[in-house]
Amino acid sequence: MPTVLLAEDDRAIRNALARALTLEGYAVTAVADGVEALAAAHRGRPDIVVLDVMMPGVDGLQVCRVLRAEGDRTPILMLTALVETPDRIAGLDAGADDYVVKPFDVEEVFARLRALLRRAVPPEPAAGSADGNRITAADLCIDPQARRAWRGARELELTRTEFDLLELLARNCGIVLDHATIYDRIWGYDFGPGSKNLAVYVGYLRRKVDEPAGLPLIHTVRGVGYVLRQG
Structure with missing residues (x-):
């Protein structure tokens, strides 16, 4: 219970x-x-x-x-x-x-x-590469098991939801994820077409990940969703 x-x-x-x-x-x-x-x-x-x-x-x-x-x-x-x-x-x-x-x-x-x-619930260990299952994209590095992330040498201070969202985007680097897919994977349900919930989280994530670095990794695909690109 x-x-x-x-x-x-x-x-x-x-x-x-x-x-x-x-x-x-x-x-x-x-x-x-x-x-x-x-x-x-x-x-x-x-x-x-x-x-x-x-x-x-x-x-x-x-x-x-x-x-x-x-x-x-x-x-x-x-x-x-x-x-x-x-x-x-x-x-x-x-x-x-x-x-x-x-x-x-x-x-x-x-x-x-x-x-x-x-x-x-702690994530199950995933079958991964020799780098200890870390996810990398450009100068972004994510350790899913330790739930830590870095942009260059700077460790990112992320909430649970922000980390999950960044990990999802990084695992699908270069792939545009639509709003419904993100809602389903992160929250487990869709908030509906009028919700600003996802935009708020993406905006706040950008403030932590992209703005200090000056090089944006997280991009908006208008009318579709979001994508993480290496350059």
Whole structure:
């Protein structure tokens, strides 16, 4: 039974989501603020954390930053009423793996939790080359087993979702991947044609991978998807 730490200051939302998660088969610890969330996380590490962004005192972003600073890599799903791209980027910058915008459908929350839990399972060793299964493209190097990546001599600080997205693009270097394929491989479901979710993640990944280097590897193929090219 997967364990979920749920931090949401709105009592009605907290109680309803906790009940829904329990019926879905999760063991839920529900708290009302960021201080309680950190205390619960320190008492016993959950399999996944669901954080409301806007909480009094210590908010969800601060909780996320503290856990990541402590080296905690537990998957984190953010609940937010903030729909602007900079607000979403703030969550990713804090170390969140995914987010859901309020008001949300509980089935969407379930789907995202399942996807995050699947990706949290250590990958099986792959049959690879003599370089220890590392993936290289231009000056990009990825170690899938250690979940580390470098651009030249610079190690990239990536969230779980950013790493998965970069690895997918690098494994298919030179191949244009359409939006539906990426959604299926990374999240396990398609957000629909109007979603900006993928664009937000690609934009943030570019800021970490391409902008400091000055030579773009990640390219947009308008109306289709994205591709990683060596030059």
